[in-house]
Amino acid sequence: MTSPSQLAATARETTAESPWPVRVLTLKIADYVEKMSPLWVEGQVVQLNRRPGMNTAFLTLRDTDVDMSLSVSIPVPALEAMPSPPQPGARVVIHAKPSFWTRRGTLQLEARQMRHLGVGELLARIEHLKQLLRAEGLFDSDRKTALPFLPASIGLVTGRNTAAERDVVAGTRRRWPAARFAIRQVPVQGNDTVLAVNAAVAELDADPDVEVIIIARGGGSFEDLLPFSNESMVRAVAACRTPVVSAIGHESDTPLLDLVADLRASTPTHAAGAVVPDREAEQKALGALRARSRERLGERVTRERSHLAALMGRPVMADRAAIVSAHRERVVAVVTSGRRTLHNRLRAEHDRTRQHRAHLRAVSPQHTLERGYAVVRQVDGRIIRDPRNVDPEALLRVTVAAGDFGVRPVTAPPPG
The missing domain is CATH 1.20.5 (Single alpha-helices involved in coiled-coils or other helix-helix interfaces)
Structure with a gap:
């Protein structure tokens, strides 16, 4: 056991070998909380426990956006000083001092004063939030997406077995009987509304078949419609890739959800007419x-x-053959002229060829032989042009017009 003198002075100095006991930690927390100043806190009354004869009443104060709550104690005279006692679900602001109960390790608020959060204050807060979101561009028309002409599937976020659900489904199928729905039934009033609607919208936005999402709720009081002006819900709808239709309340109701949605429908019935032809x-x-x-x-x-x-x-076009006849006569004339020209050309070439043939015949060696001349060659084919070149013993070949034959020379007597 670590002696008190060996305990770490601060949380940062603690180690596995030198830890704080639970009692020390609780005392440290209680000391830190005790130093906090009184503050104003906003929330929603979940339950109020006031027992006869007791000077202190107890209640649970819950956050309106998330599921978080704190226990609150308040003097009965402070409650009785209010114009009307708070009812479960009422939105209030309290002036309280935080305190930490070391024995149970719990944090609670010791309230000194409680006020109802009036409609005027809520409207002012909503107006402030509206201006803030408008400055961020969440309400700009250029970021809104046009609805598809005929969505394959329609996502519907609405209350369980509500008139709004029946109005949307019946109105849509009356206009287009084959319309398909992906319905998510969620609380549309109370503390769970924001978280439930946000989760349903995120689920439908992730479904590739859903091409448009309708958030529908029937009419109600100003307080009933407050969740649909919640900043968390407005930002969740602004982040959707799927077009969103807001159909909250009646024509006169304008929650902030209407401003951020891609289309604002005055009523759930109007939404049915907007999503399908x-x-x-x-x-x-x-x-x-x-x-x-x-x-x-x-x-x-x-x-x-x-x-x-x-x-x-x-x-x-009256005489359809006239054009053909004119062209036919021209074609016939061209063909006749071509034939005549070809005939004359052939005849001229024929005469010219005959003349060349006669000329060649006249100068040919054969023609000379036909006139009685002969060509005498030696055996090796050489033509004999001088008798002195003739070998008396050699056989000579004589070529005449009709062929050739061999001869032997006759030795002539020497000149006298």
Whole structure:
């Protein structure tokens, strides 16, 4: 056991070998809390316990946005000084001094004064929050997303078995019977509203089939609709990728959710008419479009027929063979001229070839042989041009017009 003189002086100096006992920690916490000044705290009364004969009453003060609460003790005279006793669910502000009970290790508030949070104060706070969010651009029209023409699935966040749910579903299916819903039933009044609505909106926003989300609640008092002006809910809707329709209360009700939503519907019934088209109206529009298209097409066909008739009525089209006949005569003339030119050219070339043939024949060696001449060659083919070159013993070849034959030379007597 660590002796008191060996205890760490501050929490930072504690170690595993030199820890604080629980009693020391509680005393330290109590000492720190005791140094806190009295302060004003806002919250919602969850329960109030006032026993006869006791000078102190006890209640639980709950945060309006998250599930957190503190125990509060308040003198009975302070309660009786209020114009009306607070009821469960009432929003109040208390002036209290925090205190820490070391024996139970709990924190509580010792209230000295309590006031009802009036409508005027709430309106002022909402107006301040509105201006703050507007300055951030959360209400700007350019960040709002247009609703799809015909969503595959409609997300609906509403109360359980409420008239708002029936109005949205019935109104939507009356306009488009095949509409599909992904419904999340949540508390739409009280302390759990904000957390439940935020969770449902986040779940539907993550569903790829949901193409539009409706947050619907019927009419109610100003206090009943306060959760839909909560900053946490407004920011959650602003962060949605899916278009959101706000259908809260009646036409005169304007919670901050209406300003941040992509579309504000005055009532849940109005929301039904905003998210899907009217089947009958679309069918009528489609029928009218078909009729106009048929009429325009008929006019186009009539106009083209008239134009074709005008073309066919021209003189050149009266005798359809006239154009072909004129071209035929031209083609025949060109063919005749071509044949004549080709014939003359062939005849001229024929005469020219005959003349060349006659000339070649006249100068050819064969023609000379036909006139009685002969060519004498030695056995090796050399032509004999001088008798002195003839070998008396050699066989000579003589070529005449009709062929060739061999001869032997005759030795002539020497000159006298």
